[in-house]
Amino acid sequence: MDYTSKIKKLLNSRQFKELEDIRTAIAQKMEESLYRHSIQTMDFAVMLAFKHYPDIYSDKDFLYKVCISALLHDYGKILEKQDLLDIVSRNIKGLSYFEKTCYACLHGYAAPFLIKRDFGINDKDIYNAISRHTTGSCNMSILDRIVYISDKLEAGRNYNNIEHLRKLSLINPDLCLLEVYKSNIIYVISKNCALHPDTSRIWNYICGGYKNVT
Ligand SMILES: [Fe+2]
Known part of the structure; x- marks a missing residue:
């Protein structure tokens, strides 16, 4: 579903213009598949926000943050790996050795610096x-959860069980987070890649937080 008209109605004109300017800019900078993934992640995130965030019709700032976080x-x-490594080592404090050298994680850590700069x-x-x-x-906010889930379930993704996870995201977002996190762990292991050292701690935290809706 395209939420553009709904977003336009709810955001103030400055917020909507910023969103449109960013959308135009990344269309020039990103490969087409990455741009499509970014737009579809935003669409899914907005859908989840309307479904699960009770104040969505009055909290313009939250909707704006959902759109910008998902889009970016x-x-x-x-950036290429070496550029990401340079940016992270020069500008991001407090990362572990694993975090500084894991390419799959680096783009996430570097992004705050990049979106402030650009x-x-x-x-x-x-x-x-x-x-x-x-x-x-641990302790992910509603915004963090929406972006995390939407990245893995947006319309362009296709893997075993995804339809079940999409349905679950509408019914029980806490259990959906648990299942999506689990599926991500299994994917990383299936590729013989290393898990982030905090994975078991985060898994246990999410396990303790989901609500079983019957
Ligand atoms: Fe993504």
Whole structure:
């Protein structure tokens, strides 16, 4: 579903213009498949926000953050690995050795620096949602969860069980987060890749947080 008209009605004119300017800019900078994934992640995120965030019709800032975080979550992927490594080592403090060298994670960690530099975005909630979309985190906010789930379930994704997960995202987003996180762990292992050292801690945290709706 295209939520553009709904978004336009709810965001203020400055927020909508910023969103449209960013959309236009990334259309020039991203490969077509990455641009499509970014737009579809935003569509899915907006759908989840309307479904699960009770104040969505009055909280313009939340909707704006959902749109920007989802649209820019993979912005770091416009850069090559070496450029990402340079940016992270020069500008991002507090990362572990694993985080600095894991290419699949680097684009998420570098993105807050890049979106501030390129679009003037200076918002901690947006930075967190983007940084956490690869590995997840303990204590994820609603915004973090929406972006994490939407990245994995947007309309262009296709893998076993995805239809079940999409339905679950509408009914029980907490259980959906657990299932999507699980599926991500299995995917990483199936590729013989290393898991982030915090994975078991995050898994246990998410396990304790989901609500079983019957
Ligand atoms: Fe993504």
